[in-house]
Amino acid sequence: MKATGEVMAIAPNLEAGLMKAIRSLEENMDSFMMPGLQNLEKEEILEKLKDVDNDRIFVIAEAIRREISVEQIHEITTIDRFFIGTIYKIVRMENELMINEMNPRLLLRAKKLGFTDKVISNLSGKTEAEILKMREENAIVANFKMVDTCAAEFEARTPYYYSSYDEENEVKSTNQKKILVLRFGTYSYWTRN
Numbered sequence: 001m002k003a004t005g006e007v008m009a010i011a012p013n014l015e016a017g018l019m020k021a022i023r024s025l026e027e028n029m030d031s032f033m034m035p036g037l038q039n040l041e042k043e044e045i046l047e048k049l050k051d052v053d054n055d056r057i058f059v060i061a062e063a064i065r066r067e068i069s070v071e072q073i074h075e076i077t078t079i080d081r082f083f084i085g086t087i088y089k090i091v092r093m094e095n096e097l098m099i100n101e102m103n104p105r106l107l108l109r110a111k112k113l114g115f116t117d118k119v120i121s122n123l124s125g126k127t128e129a130e131i132l133k134m135r136e137e138n139a140i141v142a143n144f145k146m147v148d149t150c151a152a153e154f155e156a157r158t159p160y161y162y163s164s165y166d167e168e169n170e171v172k173s174t175n176q177k178k179i180l181v182l183r184f185g186t187y188s189y190w191t192r193n
Helices: 014-023 042-048 056-065 070-077 081-099 104-112 117-124 128-137
Strands: 143-147 160-164 179-184 187-192
Touching: 014 081, 042 056, 056 070, 056 081, 070 081, 081 104, 081 117, 104 117, 104 128, 117 128
Parallel strands: none
Antiparallel strands: 143 160, 179 187
């Protein structure tokens, strides 16, 4: 028997949200590259696409890497082409990071899709320190967006924020006391300022 779990991942686009969600699965994964799938034959991947289980999203990514079309994946899984296309964009970025020379434009595009420095480093052959240095030199930093917890009915006094590599930072700093809640799994850590 398996329990159904959930993740919460807020991002400005579905790709970045999926990448955040993958990292929060408590499966020690930081991308759509599931160990072991690359050892399977193409026919085995096609067969695994039929399995409705918690590995399926990773199998879809591997199928895309094997140049199995979005249409064929859709026919096997009946998953909407839009969602398969979202995974396709992530896999396409993996490939770009592997074959292209790292530059600030490519780095920013990868960050906007939710790739961590570690994953970018692994795919590009650069060290994490080199990736961080390029980000710092080109002002590629995370900004924070606000989730309006009051649905614009009145001013939110306790908003949530999520990190993003969009240009605009929506955090307005004040001298008021603040509380930061860090969550991982079932534990929460409170920090007061």
